[in-house]
Amino acid sequence: MDSALEAALRVQIMDWVRERAEANGGFLHRQELLGFRIADRDLPIIDYSRGIRNPQGFSSTLSIVASASGPYDDVEKRDxxxxxxxxxxxxxxRGDNRKMRxxxxxxxxxxxxxxxxxxxxxxxxxxxVVDDYPEERTFVVALDEAFRxxxxxxxxxxxQREYARRLAKQRLHQPAFRTRVLLAYETRCAVCSLRHGSLLDAAxxxxxxxxxxxxTTPNGLALCKIHHAAYDHDMLGVTPxxxxxxxxxxxxxxxxxxLEHGIQAMHGRRLELPRKPADRPSRDLLAWRWERFTAGAREVR
Ligand SMILES: [Zn+2]
Structure with a gap:
């Protein structure tokens, strides 16, 4: 494939992925990624079974999948x-490794x-992909082209390391946290039940x-933009x-x-909780935050 055509396809694919993710709340379902079509052609964006996706005709890799094993991942291990x-x-x-290289x-x-x-x-x-460590059999992937x-x-x-760590936090860990929390709450605001992923945050x-x-999900709440801001400004609190x-x-x-329907009417409501007990907000962490809320200059009834 012509390299200009390949570059143009990449841009179109990335735009589509970004748009879908924004609409969903920051993530895509496997079926959406596998079912992608462009110019009357099937072009799965991830591989069916492997971590590296190399579409036919592409000179280099289109996507890689990294599984999260905890709140932090491989990125953190090296610091x-x-x-x-x-x-x-x-x-x-050869094969996938060649196209990554x-x-x-x-x-x-x-x-x-x-x-x-x-x-x-x-x-x-x-x-x-910025480097290759053959002795460890790993590729080094950076979140900014500058590392090339x-x-x-x-x-x-x-x-430079500090910059890389800050990027990892903003572009990798925060979006991953949002996905875990939104999925735990089935893409609903815990306070008002709003169901639009694009209007939800992980607080x-x-x-x-x-x-x-x-x-981690026990330290998270899925909240719509308004309730997130109200929570952060201690206008809205959650008891343990x-x-x-x-x-x-x-x-x-x-x-x-x-104010009337969106905020005042929420007073006394019970949070909508994740179905899985392990995903529910920790009472200890809620108590920590509740203390800050009640210690504020404002009065609570
Ligand atoms: Zn809400």
Whole structure:
């Protein structure tokens, strides 16, 4: 395939993936990815069984799948903010491995799919294959093209590493957290039941910067944009018994329908919880946050 055509196809595929993911709430279902068609041609975006997807005619890899094994993943193990992606079994210079290596030369962007739970994929893109460690049989994948030009990635400066780690947090861990939380809540706001993935966030119960603020479902709540912001600003609180409370001052305010129906009417509602007990918000973490809410200058009833 002509390289300009291949590059154009990649752009179209990535645009489509981005659009679908945004509509769903940050993720795609396996069937959507396998059923993709373009110009009357089937072009599955992931491979049916392997982690590396090399469409016929493409000079380099289109997508790779990384399974999440915990709140953090392979990226964290090295502390360099880069993804170390294992070669496919077999000859390191043929087949899938050859097309991954070709991506180092062509500089063509790839899509990294984080598989959070069975059948659901969080796209992270564009990513770039920047190096190859034959002795470890791994490719090094970066979240910014700039890492192609930083020389030997084994020898990055501390600010470069820090940049890579920050990118990993923003572009890999936060989106993955959102997917896990939204799926646990069946893509519904825990406070008002709104079902539009594009309007939902994963809120941290204990904020991100705190040692307890891990990106795990027991520290998460699926909330719509309004309820997320209200929660973060302590206008809305959640008791350790899963009840919603609105700050007294806000409760007495007089304003339009958004305040009345969207916020004040939530006072006293019970959270809609994930079906799986392991995904439910931790009462201890809710208690930590509830204390902050009630300690605020505002009064709660
Ligand atoms: Zn809501």
């Amino acid at each position: 360099d903010g880069l993804l170390h992606y294992a070669y496919r079994d077999g000859d390191p210079f 070709a991506a180092i030369e062509t500089g063509q962007p790839l899509i990294l799919f984080r598989k959070e739970v069975a059948n659901y994929y969080t796209p992270v893109m564009p990513v770039y 030009y930083m020389g030997d990635v084994r020898d990055l400066s501390e600010p 941290h119960i204990v904020p991100d910067g705190d040692p307890l603020g891990t990106p 018994d899963y009840e919603v409370r609105i700050d007294l001052e806000v409760l007495e305010e007089i304003d339009g329908p958004m």
